[in-house]
Amino acid sequence: MRIAISADNSAGLESIVAHHFGRCPYYAFVDVEGREVQNVTVLPNPHYEQHRPNVVPPWIEKQGGDVMLAGGMGRRAVALFKQAGIQAHTGAAGTVRRALEQFLGGKLEDARPCEEHQYAGEHEHAADESGEGELTRLKEEAAALKAELAEAAQRLDSLG
16 A cells, blocks of 8 residues: 655655645655555655645556545545545644554544635635635644644653
8 A cells, every 4th residue: 555645844754744735845655565664755746836726636646645644635635536546534743654653543534624625615725815825724733733742742641
């Protein structure tokens, strides 16, 4: 199985998961057999500088992705992944390694559009021109990081 994970940097399994899948600079592709990592390849997002809807999901499919993990994604991306037979999951946070563990442990939800895209209809990226889209993305990313921090604190507490 080939799992694509949105990433903010190119540090392999230690890359930080990007909150919004289409606007991330990199994708980590992790080849997994069972629960064993076989290979990790990090590729730059060829559409990062000029993000357009509907172009990244076909590119992920062309790279052989079976699964897509991200912090969040828009409704069109969710639909395109579904059409391509690629499992999409949102709610990933932390490192690529952690997102992989969350997915393999069944702790990531099936993809659903993030708030930025939930009610935006055909003009879902129009808010970006005024900065509202960026503000919404940052708020969602902060909420995801708070949840990740709370989970890490619980894990630390359980270790003693």
